[in-house]
Amino acid sequence: MLKKHLKSKNLILASGSPRRQDLLKSLGVPFEIRLKQIDEQYPKELTQSDISDYLAKLKSNAFTEELKPNDVLITSDTIVWHEDVALGKPKTKEDAFLMLQKLSGKTHDVITSVCIKSWSKEYIFNSTTKVTFKELSEKEIEFYINNYNPMDKAGAYGIQDWIGQIGVTKIDGSYFNVMGFPIDKIYTQLLKFSKEF
Numbered sequence: 001m002l003k004k005h006l007k008s009k010n011l012i013l014a015s016g017s018p019r020r021q022d023l024l025k026s027l028g029v030p031f032e033i034r035l036k037q038i039d040e041q042y043p044k045e046l047t048q049s050d051i052s053d054y055l056a057k058l059k060s061n062a063f064t065e066e067l068k069p070n071d072v073l074i075t076s077d078t079i080v081w082h083e084d085v086a087l088g089k090p091k092t093k094e095d096a097f098l099m100l101q102k103l104s105g106k107t108h109d110v111i112t113s114v115c116i117k118s119w120s121k122e123y124i125f126n127s128t129t130k131v132t133f134k135e136l137s138e139k140e141i142e143f144y145i146n147n148y149n150p151m152d153k154a155g156a157y158g159i160q161d162w163i164g165q166i167g168v169t170k171i172d173g174s175y176f177n178v179m180g181f182p183i184d185k186i187y188t189q190l191l192k193f194s195k196e197f
Contacts, residue, residue, distance in 0.1 A: 010071045014036065076114045
């Protein structure tokens with residue numbers, strides 16, 4: 001259905017995340033991948049979805065001058081918001097361990113913002129999911145860090161990984177949002193975008 005609406009458009013996903021790429025593929029629309037290195041810094045006064053909104057727009061701005069009239073660009077950013085602090089991607093294994101210790105036995109917010117942009121129009125929207133972890137033992141955290149790849153994930157975990165399977169006790173909101181791509185909202189917004197394009 002979406003493919004028909006976007007048949008005259010060139011859809012571009014600006015993300016190296018295999019999870020985001022797979023989820024966009026699931027919509028059955030052709031797209032290309034374009035990547036740029038972005039310095040993901042944001043003003044320190046920003047909180048919650050304002051941070052991810054800012055970063056999703058920052059990523060899209062890097063492509064502004066090269067967009068052609070039929071291009072539709074998708075950028076996104078995910079943060080974990082816990083106890084009034086934004087947890088991004090860990091820089092070291094020690095950093096990942098501390099993040100997971102903080103999340104252990106508690107509930108946090110996963111916020112993903114998405115920017116859909118053409119040469120003449122731009123939408124920014126976001127989705128929030130509450131995720132609750134059981135009490136994680138130090139051995140469980142160490143096992144996850146040593147056997148999986150938490151370094152490219154906000155909050156140092158992927159809900160689709162082993163740690164999500166054995167550690168997440170409750171989720172309130174979109175599961176795919178926790179993976180970094182709220183595909184339900186993206187589908188709806190792409191449909192809307194194509195009609196107004």
